[in-house]
Amino acid sequence: MTAVCVTRALSLDPHYSSRWSPQDSSDSCGEEEEAPPTPQRLTPLEQLHLDMRQDEKTVRELTVGRRVGFYKVRGEIGCGNFSRVKLGIHVLTKDKVAIKILDKTRLEPKTQRFLSREISSMERLHHPNIIQLYEVVETLSRLYLVMEYAAGGELHTRISTEGRLSDTDSKIVFSQILAAVKHMHENGVVHRDLKAENVFCCHGGLVKVGDFGFSTFSRRDEMLDTFCGSPPYAAPELFRDERYVGIYVDVWALGVILFFMVTGTMPFRAETVPKLRRLILEGAYAMPPWVPRACRRLIQGLLHPQPSERWALDQSMGCEWLLPVEMPRPPAPLRLDPQHLASARPDELDDEEAEVREALEALGVTAEHIRNNQGHSSRSAITGLYRILLHGAHRRRIAELPPAIMQLTSDPRMERLRAYRHTSKLCTVS
Structure with missing residues (x-):
């Protein structure tokens, strides 16, 4: 086959869209009197597809798992009960991502249901303090969840190595966790595995809640019966083998996280699960004297033994201890499917979308790519990009x-605090 025929063969591949010069009008592969057409330079996307089929190094990396889809896979950064998490790098954008890897051959039906809920939960949530899901890649034996990467690691590791947080840092971190959980509950998602290991640190004090492996959709008053999460963070009703309301279980876990942040220790500590169970059912924990009184009230409100008596999230966000903190607010929802970019006029896109469409075009993603991507949701390399x-x-x-911590002078939020104090049953602090 001549060089022209090789080039033509590549052009028939659906992933190869090299554009021809205006002089190319022949359908013949063998007529020597015609000059061969000159293809334009490949776009980054075209070059990547070509490498994934023909480049020896790239094909080998794909075969041994050093590449997954459009991502290079690097070292391990975490692990869970059913998964490993590795650092990934998107080949085209060079962005770092976290790739959660699950072995499909070892997933039981119950675990598969949890995985399906995890993906659905992350698709539903968009908040600056929640880890974002970019893409789901599936092979014959493995499933890969490509997510936002938090470079600072787990909050649990930070506190375990550096000690308890200062009062100011505790307010800044906990307000973000509260805002994230409030966003979940408002969107019908309960986490059921809130713990310091699932709070991830980013730059400059920013934190994000992740790992939705035990999450589920639930109405605010719906009773659940699946025991989930880590025993040190488990609410008393879980140890009583009762049906439970998901949001109250999340609230209890928030109280344990806050205690850990301000003291550097867990409120309930025991060598065995039966002993831990007894301590949690008794509500037996000791508050160190250096914890500010307003923070003690909040912890006791969150760790109330009666689920319905635990402080609501709005009540916690308006408490005296967090009064000087400006709470994070969710941004306007982003359109997570690129379909609208294929036909939208420039005046129909906001600044971010216009910037993204320009970047996609520079990488070689055309309107046709986007239209052909319809219906794939997160299981698409184009959607992930x-x-x-x-x-x-x-x-x-x-x-x-x-x-940020604000300077308090005359703050109208004090009226809200007084209203909460009037309607709440506050525990006596010794």
């Missing part, structure tokens, strides 16, 4: 920052 670019553009524009 779009979400990474969109998230990056949005993050740059809103300049993701942790909440």
